[in-house]
Amino acid sequence: MSKPPADKQNFLFLSIEDLNDWIEPLGGHPDTVTPNMTRLAKRAMVFENAYAEAPACSPSRTATLFGQHPWSTGVYVNKHKWHDYYEKGKRVSMVGRLRDAGYETRGAGKVFHVYPHHFDYADWTDWNMDKIEVWDTPLSRSREEWKLGLNTDFGSIPDEEVLFDERNTNWMVDQLKPGATGQFWALGIYRPHLPFVVQERFFKMLPEDVSDPPGLGMNRFNARDFSRHANLSQAGVAMADLAKALRRALWRTGEYKDYVKAYLASIVYADELLGKVLDQMDAAGLWENTHVILWSDHGLQLGEKLAFRKFTLWERALRVPLMIAGPDVTPDRCTQPVSLTDLAPTVFARLGIDIPEQFEGQDLTPALTGQKLPRDHATSVWGTGFDDTPRLSMTARSATHRYILYWDGSEELYDHRADPWEHQNLCFDPGDLPVSEVNALRERHQMMLPLDFEEPVK
Numbered sequence: 098m099s100k101p102p103a104d105k106q107n108f109l110f111l112s113i114e115d116l117n118d119w120i121e122p123l124g125g126h127p128d129t130v131t132p133n134m135t136r137l138a139k140r141a142m143v144f145e146n147a148y149a150e151a152p153a154c155s156p157s158r159t160a161t162l163f164g165q166h167p168w169s170t171g172v173y174v175n176k177h178k179w180h181d182y183y184e185k186g187k188r189v190s191m192v193g194r195l196r197d198a199g200y201e202t203r204g205a206g207k208v209f210h211v212y213p214h215h216f217d218y219a220d221w222t223d224w225n226m227d228k229i230e231v232w233d234t235p236l237s238r239s240r241e242e243w244k245l246g247l248n249t250d251f252g253s254i255p256d257e258e259v260l261f262d263e264r265n266t267n268w269m270v271d272q273l274k275p276g277a278t279g280q281f282w283a284l285g286i287y288r289p290h291l292p293f294v295v296q297e298r299f300f301k302m303l304p305e306d307v308s309d310p311p312g313l314g315m316n317r318f319n320a321r322d323f324s325r326h327a328n329l330s331q332a333g334v335a336m337a338d339l340a341k342a343l344r345r346a347l348w349r350t351g352e353y354k355d356y357v358k359a360y361l362a363s364i365v366y367a368d369e370l371l372g373k374v375l376d377q378m379d380a381a382g383l384w385e386n387t388h389v390i391l392w393s394d395h396g397l398q399l400g401e402k403l404a405f406r407k408f409t410l411w412e413r414a415l416r417v418p419l420m421i422a423g424p425d426v427t428p429d430r431c432t433q434p435v436s437l438t439d440l441a442p443t444v445f446a447r448l449g450i451d452i453p454e455q456f457e458g459q460d461l462t463p464a465l466t467g468q469k470l471p472r473d474h475a476t477s478v479w480g481t482g483f484d485d486t487p488r489l490s491m492t493a494r495s496a497t498h499r500y501i502l503y504w505d506g507s508e509e510l511y512d513h514r515a516d517p518w519e520h521q522n523l524c525f526d527p528g529d530l531p532v533s534e535v536n537a538l539r540e541r542h543q544m545m546l547p548l549d550f551e552e553p554v555k
Contacts, residue, residue, distance in 0.1 A: 100424040103449035104199070107387040109273075110283040110444070111374065113367050114154070114207055114290040115407070117396035118416045120364070128307045130365045133372035137391060140384075140422040142465050146434045147419035148475040148494055149395040152407040155179070155210040156478075157394040157437060162190045162209060164441040164456030167478050171551040174483055178215050181554040186219040189455065191441040193220040195281045198450050203272050205265035206285035210394075225268040229261040229287060232294060237355070239346035249343055251293035251352075251359035253300050260295070262286050266370040273374070275381040286370055289363030289397070291406070299362040299369075307358045312401040312413060312518035320348030325402045328525035330507030332490065336479070340405035347405075357399050388423035388447045390440060401518065408479065410492040410501050411519055412511075415477050421465060423447065431464045434475040434494050474545045480504070480553075487553050493545035500542030510539060 100106070119126040122138035123145065150160040151167050151174075159165075159172045159179040167173045170182045183189055188197050190209075196202045196219075205225035209215065218224070235241035236252030269284045288295060309317060314325060326334050347353040371391070378384060398404040398413045407414045419435065421443065422428075438458030445452045446460040464470050473495060480489040481504075488504035499519065501509040510523040521528065527535045 100447075101386045105278045105386055106424075106448055107277055107280040107383065108195075108200075108282070108444060108448060109374070109378070109387055109389045110208075110281065111371065111389065111391045112208060112283075112285045113371075113391070113393050113418070114285065114287050115395065115397045116289060116364065116367065116393035116418055117398075117413055118418065119361070120418050122420070123418060126308065126311065126361060128304055128361055130302050130361075131368040133368045133375055134391070134418070134420075136375060137371070137389070137420055137422060138428075140426075140428055141389070141391075141420035142422075142426055142429055142431055144419040144421075144431045144435050144461075144464070146432060146475070146494070146496070147392070147417050147437070148415045148434060148477055149417055149437055150476075151478055152395045152409060152414040153479075154394055158208075158210040161392075161394065161437040161440055162192065164191065164438055164453075164458055166438060166457055166476075166547065168547050168551055169457060171554040173478060173480050173487075173489070173553055175210070176483060177554050179209060180215055180217070185217045188219055190217070190220055191444060191456075192281065192283065193217070194453060195444070195448070195450075196220060196222065198448075200279055200281045200448075202281045202283070203269075204283040204285075205268050206262065207287050208283045208285040225265055227261055227264050227268075232292065236292075236294060237352060238350040239343070239352050239356070242350060243342065243346035245342060245346060248291045250291070251356055253297040253359075253362070254294055256296045256298050258296060262288055262367070262370055266373055270373055270377045273377045273381050273383060275383075277381070277383065278386065284374065286367050288367050289360055293356070293359035293363045295363050295366040299365045300358065302365050303358055303361055307354060307361060310357065310399050310401060314401075314518070314520060318348070318353045318400045320344045320403065323403070325520070328522040329402070329509070330503060330505065332503035332505045332507050333501070333509060335481070336409040336490075337402050337404040339408045343405045344400070344403055353400065360397070360399060385424065388444075389421070390444070391418060391420045392437065392440060393417040394437070410477060410479050410490060412494075412499060412513075412517075415492070415494070421461065426465045427467060429467060432496065433464065433470050433473065434496060435459075435461060435464075435470065436475045474542075476545060476547065483553055491546045493542045495542060495545070498538060498542060500539065500545075502543065502546060508539065510535065510542070
C-alpha cells in the first residue's frame with residue numbers, strides 16, 4: 098500500500114493515560130486482556146522499548162506535544178504547565194502546527210495536560226468539551242479508612258453508568274467518516290489513570306485472584322519487607338517512598354490484590370474503547386490513507402521496589418506502549434530505545450511536512466521500514482525540591498542497560514538482558530562482573546545524559 102499525497106492523508110493520535118507495559122503485545126501481566134491492542138499491533142510497528150521523558154503527566158505530555166526535552170524547557174513536574182514556557186494562541190505545539198499546515202484538528206479527552214484549565218482553543222478546529230466524573234463516596238477501604246485522596250480510590254461501578262472516556266470515544270467515532278481527508282484526530286483515554294474505577298463487567302473478565310505483578314520479586318507484596326531497598330541509595334528510596342501512604346493503606350486493609358485487579362480492569366476498559374475506534378476505522382475504510390499512533394504518557398508501578406504510581410526513574414514508570422500503523426508501515430518489532438519526543442517529528446514526516454527546528458526528537462520513519470535509527474538510547478528525568486532547591490536525577494536506557502544518576506551522586510545500573518525487573522543494582526552488587534567492566538558501563542551511560550539543564554520554570 099503506497100502512501101497517499103499529503104493533502105489526502107489523515108492522522109489518528111491515540112493516547113492512553115498511565116498505561117504501563119502490561120499489555121499483551123509487550124508480554125504484559127499474565128492476566129491482561131487486551132485483544133484490541135493486539136489487533137492494532139498486527140498492523141503496526143511495535144516499539145518494544147519506548148520511554149517517557151519524565152514519569153509524570155505534565156512534563157511528559159509537554160515534551161511529546163511540543164517536541165522539546167524537559168531539560169530544554171524547565172517543565173519537569175506536574176506543577177509546571179506547558180503554558181509556563183510556551184505562549185497560548187501561537188500554535189507552536191504539534192497540533193497547532195498541523196492546523197497551520199491546513200489540517201483540520203479534532204480532539205477529545207486528555208491529550209494535553211490538562212483541560213479545561215490549561216486548554217488552547219487556537220490549536221483545535223473542534224474539541225469535545227466534557228467533564229470527568231468524580232466519586233465523592235469512597236469505593237475502597239484504603240481510601241475511606243486512610244483518608245487518601247479521591248484519585249487513590251479503586252473499585253467497580255454499575256454496568257449501566259457511562260463514563261467520560263466512553264463519551265469522548267463515541268464523539269471521536271462520529272468524526273471518523275468515510276472519505277475523510279486532511280484530518281488530524283486526537284483521542285486521549287484517561288483510564289487506567291487513578292482512580293481505578295470502571296464498570297463491574299470489566300472486573301468479571303479477569304480471574305477472581307489475579308497474579309502478582311511480574312516484577313514484584315520472590316516474595317508476595319509486603320509493605321514491611323524493605324529488602325528490595327537494600328541496594329538503593331537514600332535518593333532511590335525517597336523516590337520509592339513518594340506514595341508510601343498508599344502502600345501502607347493497601348497492606349493494612351489487605352486490598353493490594355484488589356488494587357492490582359482494578360488497574361487490570363481499567364486496562365480492559367481502555368482496550369474496549371480502542372476497539373470501538375478500530376471498528377470504525379474498518380467500517381469507514383480509512384486504513385489506506387490514515388496513519389495511527391498509539392502511545393501512553395508514562396508507565397505505572399504497582400508495588401515493585403515497594404513503589405506505587407509513577408514518579409521514579411525505573412522501567413515500570415518509564416516504559417510505555419508505542420505502536421505506529423498506516424500506509425507503507427511494515428508490521429514488525431523495533432527493539433531500539435526510542436523516546437516520546439520522537440512522535441511529533443514522525444507525525445510531520447509521515448504527513449510530508451518539514452520538521453520545525455523546535456522539535457528535538459528523531460523521526461522514527463526509518464524504523465517503520467526496518468532500518469536502524471541513529472540514536473541508540475532514551476533519556477528521562479525526574480526531580481524533587483521544586484518549591485525550594487530543585488534536585489534533578491536522570492536515567493539513560495540503552496538497548497541492554499538502565500543507568501540512573503541521582504541528584505546526590507548515587508547511582509544504579511541494571512543489565513536488562515539478565516535482570517529485566519531491575520533487582521540487582523550492579524553499582525552496589527556487581528556479581529561476577531569485574532569492577533572495571535561495571536565502571537566502563539557507568540561511564541558509557543553517563544555520556545548519554547544531557548550536559549546542560551534548564552532551570553525550572555517559575
